[in-house]
Amino acid sequence: MGYFLIRRIFWAIFLFFVATIVTYLIFFVIPSDPAKLIAGRNANAQDVARVARFYHLNIPVWQQYWIFLWNLIHKGSLGTSYITRQSVRWMIGQDAPVTASLVFGGAVFWLSLSIPIGILSALRPRSLMDRASMTFVLIGISAHPVWIGLILSFAIGYKLHLTPIAGYCNFFTGNAGASCSGPIQWAYHMILPWIVFMILFAALYVRLIRANVMETMSEDYVRTARAKGASERRVMIQHVLRNSMLPIVTILGMDIGLALGGAIFTEQIFNLPGLGRQIIQSYSVFDLPVIAGVICFATMAVIVFNFIVDVAYAFLDPRIRLT
């Protein structure tokens, strides 16, 4: 376990460097001049130079990167936004819970739909249900989250008035200026975004679970369990499910990174003030500190989550030893 941890931590540090360096490089490979963007279109050369000085944009890339690292390690600071001049750490602190609500809530939604459907269609391959779920899969895989989101909010929010069209409410009450807050309003506003995630991912997971369950059902130890006289129900619950869920855990761990990407679209459509929307906004104005900060945070989040998944996997599968 100790060795595993150390290896993981080194790997995390390595990934962190790669992600942030790539972020910095991309910014300087793309031909753009942040100072000029900040200074505005009519700025003259002196204005641009002054802006560059103010934001340390006049020094070489590697020095800028060094300042970024130094501030991060020394002060735990991710810098301040070029545009809003707010602390990036504070901005991420504001945005991360929104994205977390979306991704984890979405995961709960898609798993709670896909596990039962996946199992049922594995038990009855080629049944009506199996075919219906296949259609659902095709829609889920082919459709873009923006399209799904717009259709849902038009149909369910605008036409049927069942949910809000868009918007976000804080889970915790007491945020001045927020028009709504509290767990109920929070969940009420998150339903459609969660459903979008459900449609996007449930489809894939239904097939994945179906395939895994079917594969597991043909395992020798399942036949052993039947030969012992165990009921079908018991065979499913005690012998098939846990084994067929093992690969799902790994894939879920990997998909959290993917889901962060999906959050970009979903947050845009539903006006959710999360990290995905933040990074798009920041990208459109080349707000490097915010982009670097969000990427840095997302990298760490994915690494931490993968670590959790690895540990969870070890608990679920005794064959895996964390060495």
Place this chain on the structure above:
Amino acid sequence: MRKKHVLSLLLLTTGVALLVAATTVAAAGSATSRPGTVASTKAHKGGVLRIDQSSTDFDTVDPGLAYVTNDWAMLYTTQMLLVNFPEKNGQAGSELYPEAATSFPTVSNSGLTYTFHIRPGLKFSDGSPVTAAAYQRAWERNLSPKMGSPYGVNDQFQKVIAGGEAFLAGKTQHISGITAKGLTLTFHLTHPNPTFVSYLSMQWFGAVKPNMPYTTTGENVYPSAGPYYIASRDPGKTLVLKRNPYYKGNRPANPDEIVFTSNTNQDQSLLETKAGQTDMDMSQVPPTAAATLGTPNAPGGQFHVGPTACVIYALLNTARAPTNSLAVRKALNWGIDRPALLRLLGKYAGQRTDQILVPGIPGYKPYKIYAWNGANATKAKQIGGSALTNAPALNVIHSTSPAGVSGAQQMEFNLKQMGLKYNDVPTPGTVYYNTIETKGTSYNIARAGWCADYFDPFDYINVLLDGRSIQANNNTDMSYLNAPALNKQMDAAAALSGKARAEAYASLDLTVMKDYAPWVPYEIESARFYTSKRVGNWIYSTYFGEPDFNALTVG
């Protein structure tokens, strides 16, 4: 097109001209004691006005740092300026009146000293009085090195006001050129500047508490003296304005509260407006939806279309063959299909035009000298003659955005009709302007737009067409036109004021298009808003390109 644009100080200070010149000066004479009048005295008061701001947020709400129009449109409701624009539709909305000042200032004979008297009894939203020191502080926050305002603010104003440069350099505690004694505020300028009063209508120079701190991150919540104050601010997400209980002026303050929700999705915001879940999107409606929203500006209607000071045009590079030929440029003005280009932008996107200036600008005199109802390839070939038939291929540069691509395709189709060859040069949006703003660029045709930073023809003609401004990069004269005769005429026009100025620019507008044709202008952009059923008293400011939020009513 820039959605947000910089209110250019460079131009304010270097432009000999200015501002509202015709109107302000006239107003100064006749309306010294006229307070700002409320547009609709019967306006319904109360309620919460909910405004979405799709795809963007206020960069900052600190008046010392704010510099883009959306910031300013919001600050208009919270700020008390020395001189301000009234909440009125149309031309009346761009005539300054003394707001916090009892009257327009007395100017010393030298033209260097301006003295304002602040109305007694004005209060900030925390109940403290507004004195001359409030305006002194506003200037100092703008120029303080501790604010680090990067926006080209400092480089300009410190030269206008005496002691400004020493203050910016951190050598003095205060700007020596500004004295505040009780309710008397005096500005000492370095040079006579007939446009100084109009500077004071900018949101930078509204009253702030004399102890409002210097900060590089900007203040989010602070007392203000206008009809509203910022009650809470969550950057990137929301801004809540509440009525200033101590405001005793005549400006409307109709909603109890104004809630801005930022960074929304434009399509969703429209849907929410229709469903009554929000009241409007200050980033306008999606272009594709405009056709479905009914008749604009109907009495009591929800769809509002107002003109902006933005002109959209195809730039022609006069420094590169074949667009270096006047015949070719004129031919293009006949051969490019203006209505078709407009149609690409959705309904009510704007009005077609073939001139430089836009309505509302002094000197705007409508004319039609080129193809108005669609492409006229025959006429184009006739005008272009051999220059057209022998022309090498044109480089049509465009950004890779959908609008950039479709606009370029339309123009390329017209080029083909005229028998011209072309190269399609797609360019990422991030470098598009960089490319065409660099001297020696290889484009022939490029789409561009320009919005007025202030209401003066100087901001269009001199800024965009004076060839003496051409530098290595960051050019504003992107057609690289440098005609000495024209430059001379521009100088002459800029030196004038009042009616003569307007006439001089009207004639220049025509001369440029008739004798130089450096652009193919095709659209005067409109701003399109859709409001919920409960919104009333629509007052639109061409200056901000937004309604006056404090004047709107709900319920």
Place this chain on the structure above:
Amino acid sequence: MALLEVKDLQTSFRTDDGVVKAVSGVSFELDRGRTLGVVGESGSGKSVTFLSVMGLVEKRNSIVSGSVMFDGRELLGASTSELRKIRGSRIGMIFQDPMTSLNPVKRIGWQLEETVLLHNDVTRKEARKRAIDLLKEVEIPRADQRVDDYPHQFSGGMRQRVMIAMALINNPEVVIADEPTTALDVTTQAQILKLMQRLQEEHEMAIVMITHDLGVVAELADDVLVMYGGRVVEQAKVDDLFVKPEMPYTWGLLGSLPRPNVITTRLEQIPGQPPSLLHPPSGCAFHPRCEFVMNECRVELPELRPSTVGENHEFRCHLDEEARARIWARKRAAMMAEDAA
């Protein structure tokens, strides 16, 4: 009456390519305490026969017909709950690959206890005690500790012992062992077989030993069933079979037996491939590989007919008595000559 009596068992599977007839009319009897060896190549239908007996073939895409009488009760068509009462309790099963036949995520003890708890009204504690006893019985050292290990912590031979313990834990009357030693090395094979023999004596159970190895049959079995292409091609008491095997396939099996005195670089194999069950050969299924094939063999399936040697010794072959006697005598002489050399 025999403990297990199978009559005309037929099992077919529906596949995407067509119907596969895996078992065609298999009949046999098994008495208490006896050992039945079932011999055949892969795909001969020997495993499917016993999975059909246990009701363990997938119902959805299979058809099973005939009759399976266990202790006087018909198992074919019996309800699942009735079958479940018999499985693991009165009939135990041991499968071929001990590496994959135990659930990898459950402790050994849990899996043994499950078998006890499924059929007996006892506490988990008692079940655990029974599990440890059985592990001791199958000679697993430190059984009381190893009971809490996971399958991957055991070697292959040890796992097969666990499988055996699991099959025996409820004192079944029949244990069906499906190639229990195939996946093991030779030394371990011998240990496992010895263990099974010992346990059979102690528990007084009948064993069905499914194998492709006649050597195992020779060592353990009382009766032998030789299967080929889903059919029984010869059945006999083990001694009778070795005295007078009656058909070419059995001769081939005997010829491929490794013999201690014969040093050959390769064992005699039966040339050719096992028959396709999807498109079985016409006539006698063995004819494409038979060195004594006659025209008749290609057309007509030989009936099971009694042998002159032994009681209940039956076989399928078109060769006449004289030819079979001559060929077997020659083959046996050749083998003996090799043995002697």
